[in-house]
Amino acid sequence: MGNDMLFINGSFPRAIVxxxxxxxxxSVEQSMNPSLKGKPVVSGQERGIIACASYEAKALGIKRGVSLWDARKACPHLIVLPSDYESYSLYSKRMFEIMRRYTPTVEEYSIDEGFADLTGLRRVHRMSYEQIVRSMQKAIQDELDLTVSVGLSLSKGLCKIASDYRKPNGFTAVRGRHIHLFLQRIPTKEVWGLGPNSVQMLQKYGVHTAYDFVQRPEKWVDKLLHKPGREIWHELRGKSLLPVNPEPTRAYQSIGKGKTFSAPSRDPQFVYAKLVRNVESAFIKMRRHQHRTAEVYISLRYSDYRQRGLGVRLNRATDSTQEILPIIRRLFDQLIEPNREYRATQVWLTRLESADTRQLGLFDNQIQIERYEALSTTIDEINARFGKHKIAAATALTLQQRNENSRTQLPWRKLHLLNGENGRQRLYLPRLNIAV
Ligand SMILES: [Mg+2]
Incomplete structure (x- = not known):
C-alpha cells in the first residue's frame, strides 16, 4: 500500500462504541424460549415476510425480507413466529440500561442498536476502553442471554462499520493509528451514510473502498457530496463530528389535528380521505415550525364517541407527507372496521425534533429523501399562495388492498404468561430462561 496515510497518531482521542x-x-425469542435455541427461527409471521432470521436460519440461506412462502419451500422445518414487539422493546430497554451503567451518554439509535461515548472514563472504571466494552458485551450476554456485536473507535462513523465487521458476537476495536488499515478492507457500500447513489457516483471516480474515499481531498468531497457525505469523510478520518446524543426525545411537544365530520360516515374511503387531510394539515404546521416527527398516532372516533387509536415509532424523523402516507395507510387499515359509523379522525405527531438536527446514516436513500423534501416545500409554497389543500395527496382516494391480518397468531409470550402476569400486565423485563 506504499505510502499509507496516517490520520491520527494516537489510540482514542475519543472513544465511542x-x-x-x-x-x-x-435472539429474544430464543432467549425467552430456550427450546428454540440452535434451530432455524424466523419472525414476521403476521406479515408474511421475514422480519428477522436466526443465525441457524441464515445458515440455510433464509434471509430477512424473503416471503415466508418461499422460505418454507426452501426449508420445511423452519420455525415461523409472529413478531412480539412488546418483548423486543423490553429487551431493548434492558440492553440500553446495561450500557448506561458505564456512561450516561448512550444514544438509542434503534431498537437493537446504540452508541455510547466512553471518552475519559478509563480512570472511573479502572479499565481500558477495550475492557469496558468487553464488560458491557458480557453483561448483556449474561443478563439477557443475547449476543451483540461491538465496534470501538474514534467516531460514530467508524464504530458503526466496526461493529458490522465481525458478527455475531463480534468485537472490533479500531485505534487511531490503525484506521487506514481498517478502511482498506471496507467497500464504500458498507460506509454508514453513503447511500447507493453516492456509492455509484464514487465508483465512477475510481473510489471503491472507504480508504480510497478518505484519501480524496476535502475540497473534492465538498464539491461532490451533500452534508452527510462530507461529515462521514471527517468521521472516517477519526475526527468525531457527530455527537452521541443521549436525549431520546429532544422535544416532547406534539402537534395534533382532528376534525369532526359534518355527518357521520360508514364509507372507509371518506374516513381515510378525512384522516389524510388532517395528516397534511399537521405536517404543514410542523414544517412551518421547522420540525420533524418520529412518532405518529392516529385515532378514529365512532359515532358513539368512543375511539380506537394506533401509533408508530419511525426509525428516522421525517417532515414529508409523501413519506408518511403509506404508514398512515397501514395504521388505518388495521383500525377501520366494516359497517361501523365514524364521526371524526385525528392525528398526533410526537417526538418532534428540530429540522436542522439531521442525523447521518439514517438515510439509505439520500436522493429520495431530498426529493421528498423538495416536494414538500413546493406543496407548502403552492398552498400558501392558492389556499390550503389545493395540492393534496392523491392517495387519499385510492384504497389499496387490505392486508389480511390474522389475530389468531399470538406471540409466544402471550401464550406463556408467567406467574403474576395476565394478558394486560406483564412483569417488567423478562429474562425467561426457565425450564418448564
Ligand atoms: Mg442488529
Missing amino acids: HIDGDAFFT
Missing part, C-alpha cells in the same frame, strides 16, 4: 444486537428479534 456502537453495539448491535445479533439477529435481535429471533
